Amino acid sequence: MGLWQYILKRLVQSVVVVFFVSVATFALMHAVPGDPLAGVIGERQADRPEVRERLERRYGLDEPVIVQYGYYLRNLLDGDLGTSIKTRKPVAQELRRFIPATMELAAGAMLFAMVTGVPLGIISAIRINRWQDNLARFLSLIGTSMPVFWLGLLLTYLIAFKLRWLPRANQLEIGMQAPERVTGLMSVDAILAGDWAVLWSFVQHLALPSIVLGSFAMGIIARMLRSSLVAALQDDYVRTARAKGVTEARVVRLHALRNALIPTVTVIGLTFASLLAGAVLTETIFTWPGIGSYAVKSALQLDYPSLLGVTLFVAVAYILVNLIVDVLYGILDPRIRVG
Numbered sequence: 215m216g217l218w219q220y221i222l223k224r225l226v227q228s229v230v231v232v233f234f235v236s237v238a239t240f241a242l243m244h245a246v247p248g249d250p251l252a253g254v255i256g257e258r259q260a261d262r263p264e265v266r267e268r269l270e271r272r273y274g275l276d277e278p279v280i281v282q283y284g285y286y287l288r289n290l291l292d293g294d295l296g297t298s299i300k301t302r303k304p305v306a307q308e309l310r311r312f313i314p315a316t317m318e319l320a321a322g323a324m325l326f327a328m329v330t331g332v333p334l335g336i337i338s339a340i341r342i343n344r345w346q347d348n349l350a351r352f353l354s355l356i357g358t359s360m361p362v363f364w365l366g367l368l369l370t371y372l373i374a375f376k377l378r379w380l381p382r383a384n385q386l387e388i389g390m391q392a393p394e395r396v397t398g399l400m401s402v403d404a405i406l407a408g409d410w411a412v413l414w415s416f417v418q419h420l421a422l423p424s425i426v427l428g429s430f431a432m433g434i435i436a437r438m439l440r441s442s443l444v445a446a447l448q449d450d451y452v453r454t455a456r457a458k459g460v461t462e463a464r465v466v467r468l469h470a471l472r473n474a475l476i477p478t479v480t481v482i483g484l485t486f487a488s489l490l491a492g493a494v495l496t497e498t499i500f501t502w503p504g505i506g507s508y509a510v511k512s513a514l515q516l517d518y519p520s521l522l523g524v525t526l527f528v529a530v531a532y533i534l535v536n537l538i539v540d541v542l543y544g545i546l547d548p549r550i551r552v553g
Contacts, residue, residue: 224540228533235529236290239522240283286522295526296519300512305523308508313527314398315385316504319496320489322420323428328482331357331432335439335478340466342444350436357433366426366499373422380422383501386415423500427493431485438481442474449473483539487532 277285289296295305331354338350374382385400386392392400393407401420404413446452447470455465494506501507505524512520 221537221541224537228537231533232526232529236287236522236526237283239525239529240286241279290526295523298512298517298520300515300517300520305519308520309505309523309527310398312503312505312508315400315502316490316493316497316506318399318401318420319423319427319493319502319504320486322424323489324431324482324486326424326428327431327435327485331435332439334432334436336443336466336471338436338440339443339447339474340462347440350440354433354436354440357429357431358437359433360429362426362430362495363499365429366423366496369422369426370499381419382422383419385419385503386412387419390415423496423502426499427489427496431482431489434481434485435478439474439478442477443470446470446474479542480539483535483542484532487528487535490531491528 286296293306295309297303298305298308301308334350334354338347341347370382373379381387390412393403393409393412396403396406400416401413404410404416443466447466449470452465452470455469456462460469490505493502493504494510496502497504497506498510505527509521509524511517512524
């Protein structure tokens with residue numbers, strides 16, 4: 215099977231998965247007990263049935279669930295994610311406002327995870343059963359086992375309040391004017407505007423939540439890379455390279471590390487997708503205006519269109535990352551796409 219056929223096959227599979235995710239999510243949203251119109255109607259108009267009927271017709275809630283899903287799917291194909299019941303704004307517009315902040319937070323967390331996790335995994339593998347290995351495994355174990363909310367509160371107390379090395383909340387200092395919105399990404403907009411003070415303030419505010427969110431990914435990457443690299447260093451081709459007089463550094467870098475990175479690529483890709491979905495607690499602790507905070511507010515208000523929009527975004531992010539990982543697999547090892 216050629217590379218393009220392999221990619222096309224994965225694309226078709228991804229579309230099918232998105233469809234079933236939308237069906238399951240839509241059904242689960244409507245199975246949750248509660249009245250999504252209660253917050254819109256209010257107490258003053260609660261005894262006026264004509265108000266409820268008008269709102270039900272407006273949002274299509276007077277139709278059977280299967281008909282509602284048909285309307286939702288039709289609008290989705292047109293690029294319309296519906297209108298928020300609470301804010302009465304298009305969901306797509308609100309997602310465009312919150313997604314960039316989460317993307318920057320996830321990127322910062324993944325950068326921290328890779329910068330720390332990859333070296334820890336390599337050091338742990340080449341210094342196996344020595345103190346460097348024990349220290350690296352200890353740090354990765356802390357990253358994977360420490361709950362995010364506890365680590366966030368702990369680092370906030372130590373670094374933000376006691377040591378005052380980094381700010382605790384928000385994206386910028388209080389009173390600082392955000393740059394003109396061009397891309398929605400605060401860092402990119404600050405660079406485009408040439409506002410280096412805003413960029414530096416944003417980086418400082420990004421550092422602490424990125425460390426908290428990326429700690430779990432750091433531990434997973436380090437442990438996976440260590441396991442893969444230890445196995446690769448024991449293969450026959452590595453022993454042959456050593457017998458030919460190749461230095462240990464070249465053996466690790468050019469021979470063992472490439473094969474060890476194949477399963478690690480999967481972990482990195484899927485972990486990045488999980489960071490987009492798992493930023494709820496981190497964004498809540500650090501008052502980060504991302505999609506996690508938006509999802510919490512939508513869930514508390516039973517805002518079905520908003521929740522469906524968030525869920526669909528997370529599902530598509532997972533599927534796209536998984537598709538990229540599959541393609542990278544096919545490039546790194548052609549035997550995979552043949553299989």
